[in-house]
Amino acid sequence: MxxxxxxxxxxxxxxxxxxxxxxxxxxxxxxxxxxxxxxxxxxxxxxxxxxxxxxxxxxxxxxxxxxxxxxxxxxxxxxxxxxxxxxxxxxxxxxxxxxxxxxxxxxxxxxxxxxxxxxxxxxxxxxxxxxxxxxxxxxxxxxxxxxxxxxxxxxxxxxxxxxxxxxxxxxxxxxxxxxxxxxxxxxxxxxxxxxxxxxxxxxxxxxxxxxxxxxxxxxxxxxxxxxxxxxTVESQSPIGAHFIAGVTDALAVYSLFATIDPSVSIETISGILNAFPGDTENILESALAAAGAVYGKSYPCSETDRDIYYTNLYELQNVVAAGGQGTIVSLANLPVAEISAMAKSDPAALFALLQLSPIAITGMSQSYVPNDGSLDVENYSAQWFEDRASFLFYRYNKSALPRMEGSITFEDFTNPDMTAEANSYSRQGDFYKFGSAAGEELGGWDGNDHLYGMDGEDKLQGLGGDDYLEGGKGQDALSGGIGNDTFVVIGTDSDYDTFDGGADIDTIRGSDGDDTIRVHDFNPASSVEFIDGHLGYNTIAGTDLNDTIDLSQTIVLNIDKIDGGGGVDKITGSAGNDIIYGGAGGDTLNGGGGENWLYGGTGMDTYIVGEGINHLIDEDRLGIIKDQQGNVLNGGVWQKVGTGQYQQLVTATTATMNSPFTIQLGEGQQVVLESFTSGDYGITLVDSILPATTADTTLIGAADVDDTLGDTGGNDLIQGLGGDDLLYGGAGGNDRLEGGAGRDNLQAGDGDDVLVGGSERDIFLANFGSDRLYADEELSVAAAVAQGEGTASGLQGEWLDGRAGDDTVVGGAGDDLLLGGRGDDILIGGAGNDNIDGDLETISVGRDWVATRSVGNNTYSTSYSHAAIIDPGEGGNDVIYSGGGDDWVNGGRGNDWIDGSDVLVVGLSHFSWYLEAA
Missing domain, CATH: 3.40.50 (Rossmann fold)
Structure with missing residues (x-):
């Protein structure tokens, strides 16, 4: 013993x-x-x-x-x-x-x-x-x-x-x-x-x-x-100190501490007891409560019931006897720096610091408190350790508190009885306040205040002075007020905080570890001049809501990425180099100045470029790219104009294709589409020179005779000449079918076929393969788009159906019907009043087909006689130029790019977008 x-x-x-x-x-x-x-x-x-x-x-x-x-x-x-x-x-x-x-x-x-x-x-x-x-x-x-x-x-x-x-x-x-x-x-x-x-x-x-x-x-x-x-006994009067009951009561705690740590000295225990401030009638209960907390026990002090004291003491003795021994370290008189250093390296000392207890019990074989993360050192900043250690030191060494104007006051809202103060609530004093899990409103005054929300939803207001504010866990509102204030974020919290820097130069700062600065509505009105992630891997993050993160007026340092998360977010980067992730949803990403990397995630994202160099990586290869004036830069057909050089047919914007696709906007201004392939972002690359066709066999019909000509299975050239001809390439091969004069019916086969109608009203039915259908003559895409702005004939035009495959379908001067069918198609309407549908396909059609338009209750519909069409249930990502005339355009399914000033119907597209629409 x-x-x-x-x-x-x-x-x-x-x-x-x-x-x-x-x-x-x-x-x-x-x-x-x-x-x-x-x-x-x-x-x-x-x-x-x-x-x-x-x-x-x-x-x-x-x-x-x-x-x-x-x-x-x-x-x-x-x-x-x-x-x-x-x-x-x-x-x-x-x-x-x-x-x-x-x-x-x-x-x-x-x-x-x-x-x-x-x-x-x-x-x-x-x-x-x-x-x-x-x-x-x-x-x-x-x-x-x-x-x-x-x-x-x-x-x-x-x-x-x-x-x-x-x-x-x-x-x-x-x-x-x-x-x-x-x-x-x-x-x-x-x-x-x-x-x-x-x-x-x-x-x-x-x-x-x-x-x-x-x-x-x-x-x-x-x-x-x-x-x-x-x-040390509770009563310090000469008579009270003499009675044996008081001596026994005191020795009960001394004995408990000696059971916990057989090497502890009387002097150490007395030092701990003497450290407890305030009324000496409760020092034994306070010591018992401090020790009990280490073992997960709550022992509130009772000034009137000594039996509760002994009941609790015996319970704790049994816990200790069952294997709860350790080494008792008195923190009461240690310097602040030593308390802080111990708490950073020993969970027992950190627990004591959290409890503001002068007792740390180290070296125990097991922990008696829940592993809720409260003893994870990375959850606390270096400033928190210093301030909390100062709180503990001054609580048990009140004589060391400064007594002049501008002194300090410590408060802990988890333990309201835990205070240390001198010149209480002097306006010029510095307030150190620690919140609880309940959430509080913590306010400073004119001094340099340090406010810690800890857990819960807190409202921290620094007011005057250069204040230090940590919101902690929970959704917190931090307001600096006047002075150069610092808002500190520790670790990762699923809840977002709001910041109001107020006057002067204010900073949001991370800790020594990996931090996530989570915001929902951050903009220049937040009046935060700097965001500094400090050490570690740091993120500015949004929420699953529709967030606005505008860093255009904030200097950003040591931030590894900006991540909007879920929702439809609007994110604007800083003047420096930013990495921005939009996450899921149709986000708007603006890199700002510098060289930026913009990751769109899923959904139809909008990228605002024009300042610096912006690299775009979009998960589903979609998105709208706009300049600072709101002009759409991407989509449509980009025709080759030189070696590795392409030009957008409508905007004349130029780009270089040298692995990434780089759109040139001006000196020092670029948009780089990483890992680009034709079709990404609605951009379709075409050559300025039409591919040549070669024929193994040429079949020519008789003039003014209604011919029926079929291919041989090779690469055939089939010319109907005059008459209402039926030409088909169904046996295979890459065929070229030329209708010539007359009302012809041209039907492609399984290859990549070219169908050219000639004069009068023709019917074009493509098949499998990437076919090209021309109402009148074969044209480059650029020439076809230009022709579409010409003069309409006013006559009923062609029936052109791309069906399956990635097809190019070009109308003429008449009122044409253009169907894309399945696949990623280019549909160019021409000068007439065209009906264009990106995804429908033909079941049957006669030469006397008629399209009838009707409008009612903002509903636009087209019916056909002598023809039947079907929705195949799938569609591609189509590029549609409606051209001149009064056109009706339905993009259908897929992610379509549409250029026109006509009636535009989104249809079943998951996303549809276009340059201009009336």
């Missing part, structure tokens, strides 16, 4: 000696009378039995004046008890002074105070005789231990001096010394002069432990017989 544990055991025996007890189990009711609590008495009775108790009594005869003899039973006040523990070991305890016992008081004052020896003391004479009797009867065995409080301690001292061979150890509690005042004045003066603070010489064979409570006066009487071991 640790010696501190033994101090507690012997103190309880000294207290129990005050009770009137019978042999056997100690009476709990009697123990209650001498100051034990219910649980304390129950615990004591379960561990001890009474072997014998001696209470001095003496019958005195006296004869009165009439000669009558009388007997009077008197007592000199001595009471001594022999206790036996569950292991059969026996101990002696002598009762001390009882305020109600005049004999004890007389003994103390006269025999001890004046004479300082037991030579003339009746109590000691009776005790000595009774002990000898017990030794003779084996009630006590040589080598026993004796304990005593106050007078009991004085008696125990003299017993040890008289029979050192029989007394193994003596424990004194607030006991007076020897020599007294009369003799002590002279002797004490000599001793103090020769060796100040040294007790009188005691034979080496006598072993005495002298325990005294701070501020006890009885122990100051006489000279110490052993160096005093000074305890």
């Amino acid at each position: 640790n010696e501190i544990n033994e101090y507690y055991v012997q103190a309880e025996l000294a207290q129990a000696a005050y009770a009137t007890l019978s042999t056997g189990e100690p009476s709990q009711s009697e123990l209650l009378k001498v100051g034990m609590t219910f649980s304390q008495a129950e615990n004591f009775a379960s561990q001890w039995r009474v072997v014998a108790q001696y209470n001095h009594s003496e019958t005195i005869e006296w004869i009165d004046e009439l000669g009558i003899t009388h007997e009077v039973v008197t007592s000199n006040g001595l009471s001594a008890t022999v206790f036996e523990n569950v292991d059969g070991q026996r101990y002696l305890a002598a009762r001390g002074t009882e305020i109600t016992d005049l004999n004890d008081i007389a003994t103390d004052v006269i025999d001890i105070g004046a004479l300082g020896t037991a030579e003339h003391q009746a109590q000691y004479a009776a005790l000595s005789a009774q002990v000898q009797t017990w030794l003779d009867n084996d009630v006590l065995l040589p080598g026993f231990t004796v304990a005593g409080h106050s007078l009991g301690g004085f008696l125990a001292t003299n017993l040890a001096l008289d029979i050192p061979a029989d007394v193994a150890h003596t424990y004194l509690y607030n006991a007076p010394g020897v020599t007294g005042v009369i003799n002590g004045d002279l002797l004490g003066g000599i001793v103090n002069a020769l060796s100040p603070g040294t007790p009188i010489a005691i034979p080496a064979v006598v072993s005495i432990t002298n325990i005294v409570a701070a501020d006890d006066v009885v122990s100051l009487v006489g000279l110490y017989v052993a160096p005093p071991i000074v305890l």
Whole structure:
């Protein structure tokens, strides 16, 4: 057993000696009378039995004046008890002074105070005789231990001096010394002069432990017989400090701490107890609560119920005994830097810092508190460690707080009783406030305030001064006010914060680790001049809502990416080099200045370019690219105009194709489409020179005869010449079908066929393969688009159906019907009033087909006679130029690019977009 544990055991025996007890189990009711609590008495009775108790009594005869003899039973006040523990070991305890016992008081004052020896003391004479009797009867065995409080301690001292061979150890509690005042004045003066603070010489064979409570006066009487071991007790009045119950209460905590850490010293424990500020009536409960918190226990202080104190203490003792030992470190008097360093390296010290406890219990084999992330060092900033360590230091060292104007005040909203302040709430002072999980409004004043929201949804307002604000977890609103304020974000939080820098130069800053600065609506009105991710991998992130993140007026440093997340976001980068992710949804990404990388994610994203160099990487290869004036730069057909050079047919914007597709906007301004292939972003690349066709076989019909000509299976040239001809390439090969004069029906086969109608109204039905259909003559795409702005004939035009495959379909001057069918098609309407549908296909059509338009309730529909069409249920990404005339355009399914000033119908497209529409 640790010696501190033994101090507690012997103190309880000294207290129990005050009770009137019978042999056997100690009476709990009697123990209650001498100051034990219910649980304390129950615990004591379960561990001890009474072997014998001696209470001095003496019958005195006296004869009165009439000669009558009388007997009077008197007592000199001595009471001594022999206790036996569950292991059969026996101990002696002598009762001390009882305020109600005049004999004890007389003994103390006269025999001890004046004479300082037991030579003339009746109590000691009776005790000595009774002990000898017990030794003779084996009630006590040589080598026993004796304990005593106050007078009991004085008696125990003299017993040890008289029979050192029989007394193994003596424990004194607030006991007076020897020599007294009369003799002590002279002797004490000599001793103090020769060796100040040294007790009188005691034979080496006598072993005495002298325990005294701070501020006890009885122990100051006489000279110490052993160096005093000074305890901190709750009552610091001279009378209150003397009582054995208070000493036992204090030693219960000392013993608990010694059970936790057998190497801990009395001085360390006393230092911890003395550190607790405020009312000394609760220091034991405060120490117990601090220790209990380490083991996941909550022990609120009670000023009126000591039994709760012991109930909690016994519970904690059992937890510790089951394997909860560690090393107790007192943080109370450590410098701020040392507290901070310990908390960063040891979870036990970090837990103490969170609890603002002066006790850290390190080296435990297991943790008793939930692993909720609160002990993860990366969740706290370096400033938090410094400020929290300062809070703990000043709480337990209030005299160190500055006392001039502009001092500091600490508050903890998790533990409202935890404060440390000087010149409370001085406007010029600095406030350090720590919020709770409940969420608070934390405000500073005119000083340089440090506000920590911690968990919960907090509102932090720095007001004047250069303030430091950390929102912590939860959706927080941070307002700096006047001064150069710093908003700090630690780690990753799924909730977003709002920032209002206010006047002067304000900064959002990350920590030493990986941080996510999450915002929902951040713009120049937020008045934040700098965002600095600091160390680690850092992200400015949005939410799953529709976010606005505008960094155009903010200098961004040490940010690895800007990520909008879900929702339809609008993100504007800074003047520097940014990496921006739009995430899912149709986002608008503006890189701003510098060289930027814009990642669109899924959805139809819009990219605003024109400042600096912008690299575009779009997950589904969609998106609208606009310049700073809102002009669409991408989409449509880009025709080759030189080696690696392309030009957009409508806008004349130029681009270079050298692995990435680079659109040139001006000096130092580029849009780079990474990993580009034709069709991405609605951009279709075509050559300015039409591919040549070669024929293995040429089939020519007769003039003015309605011919039916089919291919041979090779690459055939089939010319109908005059007449209403039927030409088809169904046997395979890459065929060229030329209708010539007459109303011809041209049907492609499975190859990549070219169908040219000639004059009059023709029907074109493509098939599998990438076919090219021309109403009148074969043209380049650029020439076809230009022709479409020409003069319309006013006549019914051609029926052109691309069907399956990636086809090019070009109308003429009449009112044509253009169907794209399946595949990614180029549809160019021509000059007439055309009906264009990106995805429909023909079932059947006769030469007398008629298209009839109808409009009603903003619904546009076209019906056909002598023809039947079908929706194949799938569509491609089509490029449609409606050309001149009054055209009706339906993009259909897919992601279509449409140029026109006509009636445009989005149709079933997941996304449809176009340059201009009326």
